[in-house]
Amino acid sequence: MNREAQVVWASLEFRKPAMLQIVEALAAEQMHWVPPNGRNSIAWLLWHIAEVEDNWIRDLWLGEPRRYPFGRSVRDASREHYAAKAELLAYFHEVRDITKTRLEATTEADFDKMVHDAYFGPLSVRDVWGGVITSFAWHAGQIALTNRLMS
Numbered sequence: 001m002n003r004e005a006q007v008v009w010a011s012l013e014f015r016k017p018a019m020l021q022i023v024e025a026l027a028a029e030q031m032h033w034v035p036p037n038g039r040n041s042i043a044w045l046l047w048h049i050a051e052v053e054d055n056w057i058r059d060l061w062l063g064e065p066r067r068y069p070f071g072r073s074v075r076d077a078s079r080e081h082y083a084a085k086a087e088l089l090a091y092f093h094e095v096r097d098i099t100k101t102r103l104e105a106t107t108e109a110d111f112d113k114m115v116h117d118a119y120f121g122p123l124s125v126r127d128v129w130g131g132v133i134t135s136f137a138w139h140a141g142q143i144a145l146t147n148r149l150m151s
Contacts, residue, residue, distance in 0.1 A: 004111050004126070005103040011133045012053075012099065019140040022147045023089065031085050035149045042146050045139045046088045047074040050095040052135045057102060060115045061125050099132075 001009065023031075023046060031043040040048070051074055055066040066073075069091055070083050083091070111126040123131075 001104050002106070002108050004108055005106050008129045008133060009100065009103050012096070012136055015137060015140050016096075019143055020089075022143055023085070026085065026147070028085060030147075030150060031088075032079055032082065033146070033150055035146055038146070038149075040142065040146075041079075042143050043082045043085070043088060044074055044077075045143050045146070046092060047077075047082065049136055049139050050088075050092040053099055053132050054095045056128055056132055056135075057099070060117055060123070060128050061110075061113070062102075 023042060026042065031046075032041045034041050047070070051068075058064045059066050070077070070081065070087075072081060082088075106125075111124065111129070113125045115123055115125060115128060117123050117128075120127075120131075
């Protein structure tokens with residue numbers, strides 16, 4: 001893995017243990033609890049983290065169709081469509097393994113390639129990976145906050 005890919009990987013892995021420690025300790029009903037005036041449960045956030053990490057790279061950089069292992073995007077799912085905690089964690093780990101493989105195959109020149117996002121416009125592959133990193137950090141933080149609000 002080249003140095004730039006190593007930075008991406010280290011950034012994604014840094015907060016993962018803390019997030020997993022929270023999620024793994026939760027009961028099923030806690031996974032679906034929504035804070036007052038809130039919108040997203042921990043189940044939604046975990047699903048979203050994996051979906052973004054997989055599909056932003058798949059769609060924007062690799063030109064592959066988006067993948068929805070639970071039959072739909074989390075954005076289109078209602079609570080009754082959410083997978084069980086074990087399935088959501090398996091999806092997260094599967095995507096993280098795919099991410100490692102993708103980063104191992106990424107050359108330094110790949111980070112400079114340009115792609116187009118319908119919302120953000122032109123982006124480098126570096127920018128896309130930066131978005132994946134910040135999305136993970138943001139939503140892992142929301143998982144920690146939601147967990148604290150349940151206490």
